Amino acid sequence: MTAVPALAVEDLSVEFRTRSGTVKVLDHVGFSVDKGETVALVGESGSGKSVTAFAVMGILDPAGRVTSGRALFGGADLLALSEHDLAEQRGRELSMIFQNPRTALNPIRKVGQQIADVLVRHGGATRPDAPRAAVEMLKRVRIPDPERRVEAYPFELSGGMCQRIMIAIALACRPALLIADEPTTGLDVTTQAVIMDLIGELAHESGMATIFITHDLALAAEYCDRIVVMHAGHIVEAAPARELFAHPRHPYSAKLLAATPGETVSLAELASIPGGLPDLRRPDLPACRYSDRCERRLDDCARPLPHRVIGERHTVSCWNPL
């Protein structure tokens, strides 16, 4: 089976200008997501997962700047599109779900209207039809009593309900790609599973490609086909989920796995990863940004990062993989 990539990110670099210098947040990042596939972007806070998503969506903070790369989506380079053309795509062809659903929704607009706004904007419904279409969307995300709930404001709904509304907004126009940025952060564990199942089912139904951003490797392994591990703005390893879990090759992936609670690992056995992310403002950043924390460091590690293909769809950027 030759899969068609829904999104192919190539060589993406992003810099942020701050008062204390330029931060090289993303450094030549590349990965792809096939149609119908779910890919997880995994890494600790500050590794550049969300920035990757924001860059692809074209909603980077004004201080952020894409310095190189392409994001091929439906035959066009999203990074080269004008703001106007990109806005046409956003919400219709590619959508995004954010963490903290309560703050991600407009607090003083009825949730039905917020769904209707997206539908009307992208021609999914006309203004008079929009309320009915919004009720339909609420049914799709399985909100009980949708006729009454369209009239609700976000503060009248629970966090899980709000995330369903977010999903309804994101999927209203049946996009080809969904980016879910830590969609279950701030939700309780049972709700987390329900939301993840819902996203998975809806994606499966419509053959939608999904990028799932998380720091929770266990959650990623459970719901995703492939896992892309990020560290300090680099992609260190990309592999099918099962393979990564069984045989992590990059030292960082291995450490991340060891820090993930699971059925066989008790809390006492969990290992924390020594050190922290390097200061990305440093002018003399090492080629491998993990090398300062790495136990398997060699002299070779000062050379430019390799991009080794070590299995089917399994790549690792390390001179001394496990």
Place this chain on the structure above:
Amino acid sequence: MLKLLLSRLATAVPSIVGVVVVTFMLTRLLPGDPAAYFAGLAASPQAIAEIRTKLGLDKSLPEQFVAYLVDLAQGNLGNSLSTGQPVVTEIATRLPASAELTLLALILAVGIAIPLGVLAAVKQGTWIDHLCRIATTAGVSLPVFFTGLLFAYVFYYLLQWAPAPSGRLDVFLSPPTPITGFYLIDSALTGNMEVFWGALRQLALPAISMAIFSLAPLARMTRGSMLSVLGSDFIRTARASGLAPGTVVFTYAFRNAVLPVITVLGMVFSFLLGANVLVETVFAWPGIGLYAVNALITSDYAPVQGFVLTMAVLYIALNLAIDLLYGLVDPRVRLDS
């Protein structure tokens, strides 16, 4: 919404009671003896005592208070000692003058400040942002009487574009038939365009000087509030949904940002209404501020009492209106009631 209205109305009652008591006490505690002032410099102690009896000032305070309440219930605020006119009539003719000036100034200020603040926030760091900063700094640092005097000097004395600062209407024009008491509205309603333009010409300079002053807090608050809302998560959601920039800025950002602006608007309005004495003096405006100051100087307590009472009721009504406006904009406020 009706529940909100009723509950807020109920909370206004104690404030009004308090105001009635305080105005009564305050005017009795003012220095100066109205009877002596009224009787004149050459009056004998006997004559002063007679006048005091006539005014009811010889009675005990509780008795005076009851008499005051009885009068108040009948809509009687007493007579002015210096003009002999009923205070109610005088306030009724002077309040519209102040209100027309204040409202026009406020409409001008809002009309400039809000678009300026919104644009400054949306195009942060551009020339329009700098313009906003200059305007707000200038607005707060130039006192109203100074801009008023400067305008009168430049536009009336030097350029002769503006009419003489001599009140609401040129002496050669007669006021329009009173309907609302607002010359602009009354003349427009009766189709008297000559009076309309005349009144507008008189209003322009004082209204602009007051607008410049009230523009500053409004623009600054609009800009700050817009900036914080534009940086919030739901704006990112709106942008990620591809909503048109206009929808993002107005339907999503501005409606959320407007709440603190409404609060400032209320403060600016009450401030303007009470503190435009200086502008009224500069432009010989027959408003309520000037009236109150004159009454205060002559220890004429009935008008002072009437003025404070009117102002207090206006403030309470204003706060009520702002509470209701809040409820209209923000559904969370409706729930609290």
